[in-house]
Amino acid sequence: MKLHHEKIAATLILAGLILLSIVIGVADINTETIVLSRIPRTMAAVLAGASLAIAGLIIQILVRNKFVEPGTTGSTEAAMLGVLCVTIFAPGLSIILKMLCAVFSSLVGTIGFLSLAKNLPNDQPLLIPLVGLIYAGVIGAGVTFLAYQGDLLQYLGVWMSGEFSGILSGRYEILWLAGIAAIVAYLSADQLTVVGLGEAATINLGLNYSQVMMVGVATVAMVTGIVVVTIGILPFIGLVVPNVVSRLMGDNLKQALPRVAFLGGILVLSSDIIGRIIRFPYEIPAGTIFGVIGAAVFLYLLLKRPSNG
Amino acid sequence: MITINNVSHKIGANDILTNVTAEIPANGITAIVGPNGAGKSTLLNLIGRQTTLNDGDIQIDGSSLHSTSTDKLALKIALVAQDVGVASRIKIKELIAFGRWPHSKGRLNDFDKEIVEAAMERFDLVDLKDRFLDQLSGGQRQRAFIAMAFAQETDWLLLDEPLNNLDMFHARALMNELKLLAVENQKSIVMVIHDVNYAARWSDYCIGLDFGKIKFAGATQDVLTAKSVEQLFQVNVSVLGSPNGIILDHY
Numbered sequence: 004m005k006l007h008h009e010k011i012a013a014t015l016i017l018a019g020l021i022l023l024s025i026v027i028g029v030a031d032i033n034t035e036t037i038v039l040s041r042i043p044r045t046m047a048a049v050l051a052g053a054s055l056a057i058a059g060l061i062i063q064i065l066v067r068n069k070f071v072e073p074g075t076t077g078s079t080e081a082a083m084l085g086v087l088c089v090t091i092f093a094p095g096l097s098i099i100l101k102m103l104c105a106v107f108s109s110l111v112g113t114i115g116f117l118s119l120a121k122n123l124p125n126d127q128p129l130l131i132p133l134v135g136l137i138y139a140g141v142i143g144a145g146v147t148f149l150a151y152q153g154d155l156l157q158y159l160g161v162w163m164s165g166e167f168s169g170i171l172s173g174r175y176e177i178l179w180l181a182g183i184a185a186i187v188a189y190l191s192a193d194q195l196t197v198v199g200l201g202e203a204a205t206i207n208l209g210l211n212y213s214q215v216m217m218v219g220v221a222t223v224a225m226v227t228g229i230v231v232v233t234i235g236i237l238p239f240i241g242l243v244v245p246n247v248v249s250r251l252m253g254d255n256l257k258q259a260l261p262r263v264a265f266l267g268g269i270l271v272l273s274s275d276i277i278g279r280i281i282r283f284p285y286e287i288p289a290g291t292i293f294g295v296i297g298a299a300v301f302l303y304l305l306l307k308r309p310s311n312g
Numbered sequence: 313m314i315t316i317n318n319v320s321h322k323i324g325a326n327d328i329l330t331n332v333t334a335e336i337p338a339n340g341i342t343a344i345v346g347p348n349g350a351g352k353s354t355l356l357n358l359i360g361r362q363t364t365l366n367d368g369d370i371q372i373d374g375s376s377l378h379s380t381s382t383d384k385l386a387l388k389i390a391l392v393a394q395d396v397g398v399a400s401r402i403k404i405k406e407l408i409a410f411g412r413w414p415h416s417k418g419r420l421n422d423f424d425k426e427i428v429e430a431a432m433e434r435f436d437l438v439d440l441k442d443r444f445l446d447q448l449s450g451g452q453r454q455r456a457f458i459a460m461a462f463a464q465e466t467d468w469l470l471l472d473e474p475l476n477n478l479d480m481f482h483a484r485a486l487m488n489e490l491k492l493l494a495v496e497n498q499k500s501i502v503m504v505i506h507d508v509n510y511a512a513r514w515s516d517y518c519i520g521l522d523f524g525k526i527k528f529a530g531a532t533q534d535v536l537t538a539k540s541v542e543q544l545f546q547v548n549v550s551v552l553g554s555p556n557g558i559i560l561d562h563y
């Protein structure tokens with residue numbers, strides 16, 4: 004009964020926000036703005052928020068650490084490196100091929116971090132995010148260096164503040180692939196939950212540990228690569244949203260994944276709407292707004308004692 | 313029966329186990345004893361295929377670890393590790409339900425649910441079933457993992473120092489339950505125990521391990537003597553009689 008109410012409430016909130024997002028803006032409302040700009044922008048925010056939140060949850064499961072997200076495991080930076088290489092060395096490539104390069108290099112970057120994290124003692128939970136920050140920082144430095152060499156620093160700047168104002172139809176649609184990747188992950192929800200219990204429990208139950216890990220890594224890389232190509236960087240979402248849900252209802256992914264997706268979509272879309280209203284007619288990037296909200300929520304969670312379920 | 317045939321294991325250049333050959337009889341409790349670092353966990357983890365077996369062969373009721381798939385083995389053997397540190401927040405009832413995975417692959421039917429309930433009752437977890445794993449003490453968490461292994465309904469249960477975090481009451485209760493499982497349900501239990509008196513009191517069969525080699529193996533009352541324990545642990549031991557079995561005094 005309670006569960007039912009929660010579903011209806013979440014759906015209503017999201018639907019309300021979508022409507023709001025479609026009607027708010029500088030341009031006059033007509034069919035053309037709505038179809039070419041408002042709907043793409045709105046759906047992009049929902050899809051990116053939902054899939055990034057899921058990617059964050061999955062990378063936390065794979066690393067078995069709650070303080071990581073794709074931006075601190077090298078996944079995001081590696082994806083950027085991929086896109087940048089394409090932009091410099093093969094500028095004519097279609098967006099799909101660009102995306103594939105981003106996904107592939109994100110895959111390599113994530114696997115690199117996982118093999119690094121495997122050798123770290125797991126009795127010190129803060130060591131993993133620290134090493135992750137350094138690892139991501141090193142790849143990020145490579146990105147900056149390459150951008151500098153290629154005279155693309157400005158391009159990089161736009162990218163760093165994930166925002167949705169440039170989203171138009173014809174470009175955002177590949178974000179649906181990120182949504183599909185998230186659904187595929189949902190099909191493996193139980194297996195991923197078991198992997199979250201550790202390698203020993205996974206083997207014990209007869210599951211193939213590395214196979215499930217690969218499903219997870221592929222989802223993270225897919226989502227990260229696609230979001231980086233279409234929107235840029237939206238930090239914090241993959242960190243904050245899964246932690247909120249985990250605090251409230253635990254890490255059983257069958258239940259957690261849909262909630263993480265909804266909350267991610269709702270929060271990012273709200274951030275985008277707030278960013279459009281606050282200094283109307285100017286805009287503040289959704290990534291910036293979310294950074295502020297996200298940091299506050301995260302601090303609150305860190306300081307608050309865990310609930311008793 | 314578990315047959316361990318000429319198993320050796322190295323980590324780097326160190327010999328952890330050397331030419332271990334032993335037979336562990338079915339239906340009963342087998343205790344593995346030995347000093348810290350003897351290789352007890354390593355041996356148990358090899359049997360439970362947690363560690364890849366490179367040298368030698370292990371057969372579980374005739375199925376070789378080399379030729380049996382991991383999901384088939386999950387129906388034969390379940391292991392509870394020495395330290396079940398858990399980062400994941402899932403509820404106790406969910407954890408135990410995952411024990412049914414090898415049978416149900418996530419779709420629990422009424423029978424599966426009955427087993428899960430029975431496991432929670434058997435291991436005194438009913439009051440804790442809605443708690444998250446990270447809200448339990450070490451001992452409670454260990455019991456939850458043992459209940460999960462029980463729900464897996466395998467013939468063989470491997471337990472690595474299950475008494476470690478338990479108070480006297482729960483240690484006794486657990487041994488009682490395990491004995492019942494062995495006697496009434498024909499389960500076979502292999503456990504690493506560091507307290508030789510628990511081994512003496514509760515096990516039917518005993519294996520002594522030191523520096524990766526088997527020092528003795530056989531029926532507990534035959535092999536677990538003051539002399540063998542003195543040699544194994546390098547301490548002075550005297551035997552005190554007791555109506556429930558021998559007590560080895562080494563304090």
Ligand SMILES: Nc1ncnc2c1ncn2[C@@H]1O[C@H](COP(=O)(O)OP(=O)(O)O)[C@@H](O)[C@H]1O
Binds near residue numbers: 323346350355
């Ligand atoms: N990862 C490792 N690297 C090096 N040596 C190890 C490792 N794990 C265990 N060992 C060594 O293997 C030996 C056997 O360990 P273990 O089987 O855990 O002993 P026990 O359970 O009998 O206390 C010990 O000497 C231990 O130091």
Ligand SMILES: [Mg+2]
Binds near residue numbers: 352353354394472504
């Ligand atoms: Mg041990």
